[in-house]
Amino acid sequence: MFRKPPRPHSTSQSSLIGGSSGKSSETLPPCGAEAPSIATYFDSTHDVTVPASNGTFRVYQNFASSGPLFIFHHGAGHTSLSWALVARLLKNRSQPCSVLCYDCRGHGATQTGDDSDLSLTRLSGDLVNILDVLYETLPADIILVGHSMGGAVVVDAAASKAFKSLLGVVVIDVVEGTAMESLAHMQVYLRNRPASFASIREAVDWSTLGTIKNRDSARISVPSQLKEATNKDGDKPWVWRADLNASQVHWKGWFQGLSKKFLSARAARLLILAGTDRLDTELTIGQMQGKYQLVLYPESGHTIQEDEPEKLASTLWEFWDRNGPGKIIKRFPIPIPVKSVAAPASAPEH
Structure with missing residues (x-):
């Protein structure tokens, strides 16, 4: 059995910060207009001190006494609320x-x-360190799920000795070849992205025009990507929390070797893409060899978990149901062709 952290009496942020980073917790901006509270989505929202990572991490959890544990890692610039x-x-x-x-x-x-x-x-180490704080013994039925940069993180973490038994690894809309090619265009995207917004609603509106198709999700996820900052005019525009420009030095390191590590993961593997054009050569060959399951969402944008949450939830559960413990893999025997044997020569007539 594994130990779950105690459930807080409410989903408000509980005071679990021990000060390993020397900083106090910061409250996220309110959700977009008319968006349900975070309690609608998660049983628990709290901050966890992780000494090995020298920080406090905002953690969202849903609890169950049985069944699999899905561990999600968001992409660069996003948050857990995606x-x-x-x-x-x-x-x-x-x-x-x-x-x-x-x-x-x-x-x-x-x-x-x-x-x-x-x-x-560092990012994959943080994942392992967080689990070490939250669980005395890891459950056997763990499925790691990562989107974009998060896909690279969960694949790298899957190779850690911390996961003696890992049921599955799921990577969402990122492959090594196309990711490396697209890095040249990232600076252009960041230059064209608004640096600040007059309101949260304006930020949500901008996001739904290009990056997120599902406004219900954008009203929850986008506010958590913003923070309030005072400018020289005394206004308080909303600016991005994550400094993606500063992260450029790490971009290549996220994706180099991703395909090989994914194909060699000691667990069931699932790759979910918004289009087949994203497959690189190594993954194309791996798919032909049946080394992983491939699911396509051609109607989705890059943030599949936000654009198509119903389909993704069903796909993840089917992946668990297909690969869960106790499942019997049906084997189909390959018929061996019988070599033709020459008929014995007839006995000479007497």
């Missing part, structure tokens, strides 16, 4: 499962001693 709709759908299934999401360093309400260190080694 998984909110998926977490609620998994929570409301008739069969139980647990969910764990957290804001990685430099993102959301998480604060560490060095928020600028977004190297792959």
Whole structure:
């Protein structure tokens, strides 16, 4: 059995910060207009001190006494709340499962001693360190799920000795080849992205025009990506929390070797893409060899978990149901062709 952290009496942020980073917790901006409260999506929202990572991490959880544990890692610039709709759908299934999401360093309400260190080694180490604080013994039925940069993080963490038994690894809309090619265009995207917004509603409106198709999700996720900052005119525009420009030094390190590590993961593997054009050569060959399951959402944008939460929740549960413990893999025997044997020569007539 594994130990779950005690449930807080409410979903308000509980005071679990021990000061390893020397900073106090920061409250996220309110959700977008008419958006449900975070309590609609998660049983618990709290801050967890992680001494090995020198920081306090904002953690969102749903609890169940049985079933799998889905651990979600968001992409660069996003936060745990990009998984909110998926977490609620998994929570409301008739069969139980647990969910764990957290804001990685430099993102959301998480604060560490060095928020600028977004190297792959540091991020995957943070994941392992957080689990070490939350669980005395890891459950056997763990499925790691990562979007974009988060996909690289969960694949790297899957190779850690911390996971003696890992059921599955799910990567959402990122492959090594196309990711490396697109890095040249990232600076252009960041230059064209608004640096600040007059209001949260304006930020949500901008996001739904290009990056997120589902406004219900954007009203939850976008506010958590922002913070209030006073400018020279005395106004208080909303600016991005994560400094993606400063993270450029880590971009190549996130994705180099991703395909090979994914294909060699000691667990069931699922790759979810918004289009087949994102497959690189190594993954194309791996798909032909049946090394992983591939699911396509051609109607979705890059943030699949926000654009298509219902489909993604169903896909994740089917992946668990197909690969869960005790499942018997049906084997189909390959018929061996019988070699033709020459008929014996007839006995000579007497």
